[in-house]
Structures are given as structure tokens and as C-alpha cells.
Amino acid sequence: VIAPTATKPARTSVLSRSEVRRRYSDPRRMLVIAVGAAIAAVVVGLIPEYQTYTLGLVALYILPTFGLRVLVGMTGQLSIAQGAFVGIGAYTYGILVVRHSVDPLLAIVCSVLISAVLGALLAFPASRVSGFYLALVTLGFQYIFEQVVSQFPDFTGGSSGISIPPLKIFGSIMTPLNIVDTAIVLVAVVWWLGLQFASSRYGHAMIAVRDNENAAAAAGISIRRYKVLAFTISAACASLAGPFIAITVGYVDPTQYAFLLSVQFLVAVFIGGTEGWLGIGIATFVVFGMPHYLNGLSTYQEVIFNGLLLVIVLVYPRGLTGPISYAQVWLGRGVNALRRRRHSAAGADR
Amino acid sequence: MYTFVQLVVSGISTGALYGLVALSLVLVFRGTGVVSFAAGDMVTAGAFIAVVMLRNHHASLSSSVLVVAAGGVILGALAYVIAVEGLRRPSPHLYLISTLAVGYLIRGSLRLHFGGYVYDVRPIFGGGVVHAGAFSISTQNLGIVVVSAVLMLLLFVFLEFSRLGTAVRATSSSRTDAELMGIPVRWMSVLVWATGGLLAGVAGLLLAPSGGVTPDVGGNILVPAFVGAVIGGFESLLGAVVGGIAVGILQNMVGYYISTSIRDIVVFSLLIVFLAVRPTGIFGSQRVVRV
Numbered sequence: 001v002i003a004p005t006a007t008k009p010a011r012t013s014v015l016s017r018s019e020v021r022r023r024y025s026d027p028r029r030m031l032v033i034a035v036g037a038a039i040a041a042v043v044v045g046l047i048p049e050y051q052t053y054t055l056g057l058v059a060l061y062i063l064p065t066f067g068l069r070v071l072v073g074m075t076g077q078l079s080i081a082q083g084a085f086v087g088i089g090a091y092t093y094g095i096l097v098v099r100h101s102v103d104p105l106l107a108i109v110c111s112v113l114i115s116a117v118l119g120a121l122l123a124f125p126a127s128r129v130s131g132f133y134l135a136l137v138t139l140g141f142q143y144i145f146e147q148v149v150s151q152f153p154d155f156t157g158g159s160s161g162i163s164i165p166p167l168k169i170f171g172s173i174m175t176p177l178n179i180v181d182t183a184i185v186l187v188a189v190v191w192w193l194g195l196q197f198a199s200s201r202y203g204h205a206m207i208a209v210r211d212n213e214n215a216a217a218a219a220g221i222s223i224r225r226y227k228v229l230a231f232t233i234s235a236a237c238a239s240l241a242g243p244f245i246a247i248t249v250g251y252v253d254p255t256q257y258a259f260l261l262s263v264q265f266l267v268a269v270f271i272g273g274t275e276g277w278l279g280i281g282i283a284t285f286v287v288f289g290m291p292h293y294l295n296g297l298s299t300y301q302e303v304i305f306n307g308l309l310l311v312i313v314l315v316y317p318r319g320l321t322g323p324i325s326y327a328q329v330w331l332g333r334g335v336n337a338l339r340r341r342r343h344s345a346a347g348a349d350r
Numbered sequence: 351m352y353t354f355v356q357l358v359v360s361g362i363s364t365g366a367l368y369g370l371v372a373l374s375l376v377l378v379f380r381g382t383g384v385v386s387f388a389a390g391d392m393v394t395a396g397a398f399i400a401v402v403m404l405r406n407h408h409a410s411l412s413s414s415v416l417v418v419a420a421g422g423v424i425l426g427a428l429a430y431v432i433a434v435e436g437l438r439r440p441s442p443h444l445y446l447i448s449t450l451a452v453g454y455l456i457r458g459s460l461r462l463h464f465g466g467y468v469y470d471v472r473p474i475f476g477g478g479v480v481h482a483g484a485f486s487i488s489t490q491n492l493g494i495v496v497v498s499a500v501l502m503l504l505l506f507v508f509l510e511f512s513r514l515g516t517a518v519r520a521t522s523s524s525r526t527d528a529e530l531m532g533i534p535v536r537w538m539s540v541l542v543w544a545t546g547g548l549l550a551g552v553a554g555l556l557l558a559p560s561g562g563v564t565p566d567v568g569g570n571i572l573v574p575a576f577v578g579a580v581i582g583g584f585e586s587l588l589g590a591v592v593g594g595i596a597v598g599i600l601q602n603m604v605g606y607y608i609s610t611s612i613r614d615i616v617v618f619s620l621l622i623v624f625l626a627v628r629p630t631g632i633f634g635s636q637r638v639v640r641v
Binding site (some may be wrong): 143266 | 447
């Protein structure tokens with residue numbers, strides 16, 4: 001039914017073992033991210049207090065999007081269940097902390113673990129299919145989550161949900177500003193881990209699975225194992241954001257983690273260009289931040305916004321990958337020119 | 351036994367609606383290789399056209415059906431042009447996004463025009479009940495089953511016995527070969543999407559009187575329709591109809607004999623179970639590779 005497409009040229013550049021090792025242990029990587037996070041934290045401190053609430057939420061939404069980026073960008077899989085995994089994180093936290101008075105930090109760890117296990121379980125049926133069928137499997141998961149959450153009120157609070165107390169750390173309550181800072185730290189850590197992962201042997205194996213499953217299998221890579229791993233990572237990233245979103249909003253209820261949220265994560269990944277981290281971060285701000293600023297036109301909001309996303313996907317199927325790589329090349333040229341100038345100046349001195 | 355048969359009968363009428371939408375999904379998928387996530391919102395559009403015709407203009411049933419069908423055809427064709435032809439670099443992932451976006455555009459426009467209110471429509475087949483021995487069925491449910499059956503039969507006759515229908519089937523089985531035979535495959539794709547829109551729109555019209563119409567009604571019917579299509583194997587038109595009806599009956603059974611709270615959980619689980627264990631469904635042939 002689907003017309004056979006021409007074999008894609010391999011996108012993976014072949015790197016020597018030493019080159020991989022050099023990139024893997026490049027200290028500049030961590031430095032750039034740390035400096036970026038510090039700048040972001042300072043900028044956030046200058047922003048008016050009332051905006052930090054939205055900003056915190058949007059920053060937290062970067063985590064699930066990064067998780068989805070591992071799944072979509074590295075293994076070529078697809079998921080419309082990312083919202084459900086955020087919800088699993090939020091609900092697990094709520095149930096543990098409110099109903100069983102578990103220590104909040106322990107509850108966050110538990111919700112990530114539970115979500116990762118569920119992600120791995122979903123991966124088993126999901127790794128048997130691909131394309132539209134994979135989308136349908138994850139769609140099924142998303143709707144099962146919504147039903148479970150709304151149909152078992154004894155367990156999840158039903159449609160009225162559970163109200164979440166503010167998080168106390170070292171005896172003081174976290175303000176929205178603290179949440180934003182926490183989000184920045186989490187995003188920075190996940191970003192760095194993601195880069196490390198992408199340049200590790202596991203990351204390369206995943207990209208091999210994406211580019212050509214047969215070739216990867218012939219090279220001794222277990223396709224099933226890497227697909228399961230990708231789903232697990234993706235779910236874990238999503239559920240890391242869940243507890244903090246629940247704390248920021250102050251309650252969990254079934255409408256928060258609905259189908260639309262999952263679609264928004266997917267759209268953010270596609271607008272961001274599926275393979276860049278920075279682009280996806282920016283796209284998350286566009287997808288989740290912009291509706292907030294369009295509030296003046298609330299009824300028109302949905303139409304305008306979705307129209308806009310459609311246009312972006314239609315006109316730029318590669319998302320922000322293009323513009324960002326241009327920017328990197330341009331920056332790179334600048335840096336190289338500076339280096340050359342310094343080098344020649346040093347040469348003139350000699 | 352009596353309850354059992356009553357449950358089956360009312361399940362068939364809900365299932366007929368799922369069957370219509372599943373048929374629309376499978377037709378479009380076979381014809382163009384795209385799963386339309388906008389189908390649910392086309393159902394909603396059909397329901398709102400029915401609201402306008404029946405409530406605001408007090409139109410007759412037959413004229414409403416014609417207007418809804420025309421609306422569905424136009425929407426389906428437009429959706430094809432925007433979501434499929436409009437893509438520069440097609441891939442299943444991008445088709446997913448583009449059809450979802452078209453769906454939300456439809457939903458957003460409806461919400462813009464009609465607001466978030468619930469619209470009620472008078473019963474289109476009268477409010478009576480038909481008795482057959484000890485069993486009874488409301489004329490509304492009977493009407494849904496009859497109209498769906500007529501529509502499915504018309505589609506079958508069109509595909510099997512008309513020249514144009516043969517061209518559509520040829521395009522579905524091999525685009526390249528059809529093109530070499532001089533069939534305008536693009537127009538066939540437009541035709542397939544338009545027919546899909548028609549089926550979804552009429553499903554909306556039939557759905558409108560049972561419960562209020564809101565911009566979200568179609569989204570709620572889309573997932574059971576997907577389940578029906580998957581049970582039928584996503585390849586077979588007959589399978590889609592049978593699968594849809596099976597989902598309707600199953601929903602009633604689980605709701606009555608086990609519990610209403612796990613009714614939809616069971617149905618949605620079937621989506622995962624069937625795709626994982628038997629991706630070819632009940633009617634699909636084994637040669638199909640799920641790519």
C-alpha cells in the first residue's frame with residue numbers, strides 16, 4: 001500500500017574509536033551547558049515574579065520533550081503517550097506523598113522508577129510494530145491512562161483529582177522561582193546526559209537501529225533491546241517532570257495529562273528538528289509558552305496556533321535543524337576567525 | 351438471555367457508527383497509505399452541520415443527509431490537499447502531525463463559531479420503539495443501523511461494480527501499476543479522501559441526536575473506531591465494519607456484566623493487544639508487512 005521509498009543514505013558519519021572517545025570526554029560540553037544554565041538562572045531572577053509560574057512549567061516541559069527526542073530522533077520511533085508518562089509521574093508522586101505520606105524526594109525517585117518500568121512494558125508491544133501502528137499502540141496507552149485515572153476515584157481521586165502540598169526542602173517551602181531554578185538544573189543535567197548518551201556506544205547503536213534495522217542487526221545490535229531502552233529513557237525523562245509540575249500547579253486531575261499534551265510534545269520535537277537539543281528546547285517554549293501569551297485572543301487561540309504549527313511542519317519538515325546548524329556554522333566561523341587572528345598575532349610577535 | 355440479546359442489539363447500533371468511521375479510516379489508508387487522525391473531527395463537523403440543518407433550519411432528514419454528505423466530501427478533499435499533498439517530504443511521522451493539525455483546525459473553527467456549548471438535536475428517526483416479539487429497539491437505533499447498512503452497501507456496489515470504483519481499487523492495490531494504466535491516481539486519492547469524509551460526516555449526523563453535540567464528540571468516537579479497524583486488520587473494508595460492530599457489542603457486554611469503569615479500558619487495551627499479537631487482525635492476510 002505504501003509506495004516503496006528509496007533507501008535513505010546513511011546519516012551517521014563514521015567516527016573512529018578515538019574520535020568517539022574524544023567527544024565523549026570533552027570537558028567543554030559540560031562547561032558550555034553549565035554556563036548556559038547559570039546565565040538562564042540569572043535571567044530568570046530578573047523576570048517579574050508573576051511570570052515565573054508559567055516559565056517554570058514551560059521549563060519543566062523541556063524534560064519530556066528531551067525524552068521524546070531520544071525516542072524519535074535516535075531510534076526513529078514515535079510516541080503519543082508522553083503526556084501519560086508525565087501524568088504517571090505526577091500521580092505516583094501525589095498518591096505516595098498525600099495518601100501514604102512518603103518523603104517527597106523518595107516519592108520523586110519512586111515515580112521515575114515506576115514510569116520507567118511502565119515505559120519498558122509498553123516497549124514490548126511497541127517494538128513489534130512501527131509507523132502508524134506504533135502511533136496507535138501508544139495512542140491506546142494514552143487513553144488507557146486517562147481512563148484509569150478518571151475511573152478509579154478511590155485510588156486517584158477521580159475527576160476531582162488530588163491536591164498536592166507545596167514542596168518543603170530543608171524546612172523552607174519552594175517558591176515558583178525555586179521551581180524554575182530546579183527546572184533549569186534538571187534540564188541542564190538531562191541535556192548533558194543526553195549528549196553523553198548520544199556519543200556513547202549505546203547512542204551509536206540506537207542511531208544504527210534508526211538508519212537501517214537490518215544492517216544494525218547484522219552488526220550484532222539487538223534491535224528490540226535498544227527500542228526498549230529508548231522507551232524506558234523517554235518515560236523516565238517524562239516522569240521526572242511530573243512531580244514538579246504537580247507541585248507547581250498544586251493539584252493533579254485527569255484533564256491535565258490528556259491526549260493534547262502528548263500531541264504538543266510530539267509537535268515540539270518535530271518543530272525542534274528531532275535531532276538537535278537546542279532547537280527542541282526553543283520549540284518547547286514556542287509550543288507551550290506561546291498559547292499563554294496569546295491569551296488575549298483565547299477563542300481564536302486554538303485555530304491560529306494549530307494553523308501556525310501546521311504551516312511550520314508543512315514548510316519546514318526538518319524543523320529548526322536548518323536555522324540552528326546555520327547559526328552554529330556562523331558562530332563556528334566567528335570562533336575560528338578569532339583563533340586565526342590570535343594565532344597570526346602570536347606569529348607576528350615571534 | 352433476554353438481556354444478552356438486548357445488549358447485542360443496542361451494541362450493534364453504537365458499533366455501526368464505529369464501523370462507519372473505521373470504514374472511512376481503512377478506505378483512506380488503503381487508498382493513500384495515510385492514517386487520518388482528522389477523521390474524528392470530520393465526524394464532529396458532520397454533527398454540527400446536522401445541528402445547523404435540523405435545529406436552525408428545520409430541514410427534512412433527506413436534505414440534511416445530502417448537505418452533510420456534501421460537507422463531508424468537501425472537507426475530506428480539502429484535508430487531502432492540505433495534509434497529504436501539502437507535505438514536502440512525506441513520512442508516516444509527518445502525516446501523523448499534519449492530519450492531527452487538520453483535525454485540530456476543524457475542531458478549533460467549530461469551537462470558534464459554536465462556542466463550547468452543548469447542542470441538542472431532535473431525534474431524526476422519530477422517538478418511538480419497535481417491538482419484535484419480546485425484544486425492542488428504539489427507532490433511533492434502528493435508523494442508525496439501516497442508514498449505515500445502506501451506506502456500506504452503496505460503497506460496496508460503487509467499489510465492486512462501477513468503472514470508477516475499479517480504478518480506485520486498482521490505485522489501492524498498486525499506485526505505480528495504476529498510473530501506468532492511465533488512471534489519474536491523484537484524483538483517485540482525492541476521491542478516496544472525499545468518500546472517507548462523507549462516511550465520517552454521515553456518522554456525525556447519525557450520532558448527533560444521541561447525547562449533545564460539542565466540538566469534542568468526534569474525538570471520543572475516533573479511538574473505538576481505531577480499535578474496530580485494527581480488529582479488522584486495517585486492510586479489509588468488511589473487517590472494519592465487523593470490527594466496529596464487535597467493539598460496540600463488547601463495550602455493552604463489559605459495561606453490563608463486569609463494570610462500566612473498566613469498559614473503555616478493556617476496549618483500548620484491545621488496540622495494543624491486537625497490534626502486538628495479531629497485527630493482521632481477523633480479516634487481514636498474513637502477507638501484509640506492518641511498516
